[in-house]
Amino acid sequence: MINNSVVNIVIIAWSLVIPLTAEASMATSGVITEKEAVAKALASNPRIAGMQSRAEAMSHIPSQAGALPDPVLSLNALNLPTDSFSTTQENMTQLQVGVSQTIPFPGKLGLKEEAAMYEASAANSATGETILRTVRATRLTWWNIFYLDRAIATLHRNQMLLRQFVKIAETKYKTGQGLQADVLMAQVELSKLLDSEISLRATRRTQVAQFNALLNRPAETETLLPGNIDEALSQAPDAALLRNRAKAKRPLLHAQKSRIGAAHSRRALAEKGYFPDFTLGAAYGSRNGINPINGQKRSDLASIKLSMTIPLYAGSKQSSAVEQQKAEAAKEQFYFDDLNREVDAEIERTLADYQAAYNRASLFKSGIIPQASQSVASMLSAYQVNKVDLLNLINAQITLYNYETQYWKAISSGKQAWARMEAAIGEEISEQFNEESGRESGHE
Numbered sequence: 001m002i003n004n005s006v007v008n009i010v011i012i013a014w015s016l017v018i019p020l021t022a023e024a025s026m027a028t029s030g031v032i033t034e035k036e037a038v039a040k041a042l043a044s045n046p047r048i049a050g051m052q053s054r055a056e057a058m059s060h061i062p063s064q065a066g067a068l069p070d071p072v073l074s075l076n077a078l079n080l081p082t083d084s085f086s087t088t089q090e091n092m093t094q095l096q097v098g099v100s101q102t103i104p105f106p107g108k109l110g111l112k113e114e115a116a117m118y119e120a121s122a123a124n125s126a127t128g129e130t131i132l133r134t135v136r137a138t139r140l141t142w143w144n145i146f147y148l149d150r151a152i153a154t155l156h157r158n159q160m161l162l163r164q165f166v167k168i169a170e171t172k173y174k175t176g177q178g179l180q181a182d183v184l185m186a187q188v189e190l191s192k193l194l195d196s197e198i199s200l201r202a203t204r205r206t207q208v209a210q211f212n213a214l215l216n217r218p219a220e221t222e223t224l225l226p227g228n229i230d231e232a233l234s235q236a237p238d239a240a241l242l243r244n245r246a247k248a249k250r251p252l253l254h255a256q257k258s259r260i261g262a263a264h265s266r267r268a269l270a271e272k273g274y275f276p277d278f279t280l281g282a283a284y285g286s287r288n289g290i291n292p293i294n295g296q297k298r299s300d301l302a303s304i305k306l307s308m309t310i311p312l313y314a315g316s317k318q319s320s321a322v323e324q325q326k327a328e329a330a331k332e333q334f335y336f337d338d339l340n341r342e343v344d345a346e347i348e349r350t351l352a353d354y355q356a357a358y359n360r361a362s363l364f365k366s367g368i369i370p371q372a373s374q375s376v377a378s379m380l381s382a383y384q385v386n387k388v389d390l391l392n393l394i395n396a397q398i399t400l401y402n403y404e405t406q407y408w409k410a411i412s413s414g415k416q417a418w419a420r421m422e423a424a425i426g427e428e429i430s431e432q433f434n435e436e437s438g439r440e441s442g443h444e
Helices: 005-013 020-029 034-044 046-059 061-065 108-174 180-214 239-249 251-274 318-384 390-425 433-443
Strands: 072-078 094-103 278-286 301-308
Touching (some): 034 046, 046 061, 072 278, 108 390, 239 318, 239 390, 318 390
Antiparallel strands (some): 072 094
């Protein structure tokens, strides 16, 4: 009855868990790649460990639910005379040992076990969803830090350029070819960039603390990213293929399917409530000694009993239980339908975000930034021969800085949208994804 939830978890982890040697390298160098960060989070995040422990606990419930109730052993002293409490005074006095076993109506234990198996499967899939969300959060935070590092580096380059503008303005002022206002204006713009750096570094510190929490390490742990990072964005996959893969792979949906199965099993169990449960027992009574009436030896006694429950109040008890479980099953089905719509909407949102980031990054890299760079270079040459005022030159340089920063933001947003897209479907989107998904869709 349980779907292969272990496979779900492996799918979610994708192939991101890397060899331990890579983690050792990370610890010594202080540099951590995206895959190393995910591996660390999967290995040490306490929330994942807690969910895994819960799933392990749930896996031990089905065998308990499907087992018979413990038999009852009874030790009895029957018909003892209260005047002497002698076991030989009265003929019917006996010391009895008995055992009884309650046997639920056929099918009840199987349904209890089946419901527990579905719940255990749901717990396994919920663990997979927790892993999925942890991977997503780790990747999103990593790419936030990537953007902030690139923004700070871009800011430093622009600070250096503005310092050059200040020197040029000072030189022109000293030689009588410029104005003191130009020098002051350049210094003000440089101060603004220094203020921006303060904000960026504060934001980075906040993101690093969140990143370290995901990796279960001290908040102040230094976090460095590699200098060379693949910033290329791939073509967006087909939305219909993503939806198909999500239905097959997303642990969130698998968990809800299992809950639906458990609800149906409990409804069937409630319907079995109209049938009686049985108790079968046997007892042996020992009567030591001689019959006090005729002096003959007394024989021991054996007893066998069979009892059953009577669903006498079925109208207010069993019937209500059936209606309750029907409503529970309907609720789980409605929730599953709602989750399907949410996953579809999530895929559409991430695709829209990714496509926008992809287009913006391409536009900035191939068009806007080269043109803005040429404009700054041209204005700088013109300013040096007094053909352009300093205000226009500074504005052009600040505009270029903004474009460069927006480019890195587009790259980071695209990578984050890709990570959210993979989390939405529950598996890695490889280069062969479209081809493989297309074959599966055709096969179905």
